[in-house]
Amino acid sequence: MIRRIPDTTWTDEDLVRACRAGDQTAWGALVDKYKKLVYSVPARYQLPPEEAADVFQGVWIDLYRDLDRLERVAGLRAWLVTAAARRSMLHKKRRQRLLKSGDLDPQFPDGAPFVDRLFENAQREQKLRDSIGRLPERCQRLVRMLFFEHPPRPYSEVARELGLAEGSIGFIRGRCLEKLRKQFEQQEE
Structure with missing residues (x-):
């Protein structure tokens, strides 16, 4: 489940x-x-x-x-x-x-x-x-699918649901995590 x-x-x-x-x-x-x-x-x-x-x-x-x-x-x-x-x-x-x-x-x-x-x-x-x-919708969905669902979803499933190439998930994940880090740091201030 x-x-x-x-x-x-x-x-x-x-x-x-x-x-x-x-x-x-x-x-x-x-x-x-x-x-x-x-x-x-x-x-x-x-x-x-x-x-x-x-x-x-x-x-x-x-x-x-x-x-x-x-x-x-x-x-x-x-x-x-x-x-x-x-x-x-x-x-x-x-x-x-x-x-x-x-x-x-x-x-x-x-x-x-x-x-x-x-x-x-x-x-x-x-x-x-x-x-x-506060992230863009695509980043929100990607972060939730990769980090907050148990078990985590495989890249192939994430790519299919978001309409992306499977090979691009890692790169997009990195960009989304960087945006998330910046949002988090802004709240820390």
């Missing part, structure tokens, strides 16, 4: 508009696009997995409920991080109260370095997805 990443050609505005119209595929793509970023926030607060899952679910329920009131779609990413941080803080405060009262045993040692790396990786992955979305 081939697992495909969400269509990076959809902007947040496209996704939100489609979600507001009731498109479940768009909702799935929106959640898939930001799931690692949202989940990385409770991880940064060092919440145990079950509490992190509660935060994750709560953020998406809040967004679904408030989607029609979301004024700045361009600020969606910040909205998600803020909502996840607020929910994470509430969980952390509740956990600390329970620890102080003796009603809860600490489950995790300090994992800050691991959690920081997890958060950084989620942010880097989101930047990569955003960078891919």
Whole structure:
């Protein structure tokens, strides 16, 4: 079975508009696009997995409920991080109260370095997805087929689907990766 990443050609505005119209595929793509970023926030607060899952679910329920009131779609990413941080803080405060009262045993040692790396990786992955979305259509499709599908597609199949000569795939891949590198570096600035 081939697992495909969400269509990076959809902007947040496209996704939100489609979600507001009731498109479940768009909702799935929106959640898939930001799931690692949202989940990385409770991880940064060092919440145990079950509490992190509660935060994750709560953020998406809040967004679904408030989607029609979301004024700045361009600020969606910040909205998600803020909502996840607020929910994470509430969980952390509740956990600390329970620890102080003796009603809860600490489950995790300090994992800050691991959690920081997890958060950084989620942010880097989101930047990569955003960078891919800024590539020309042919490069987006080529990069997705060669690097984000499991198993990766053979050059012959990629060439056939894109209408290219098989011998040109390696050269075009190099040019597309160079464009991707530049897009990614622009986001780093």
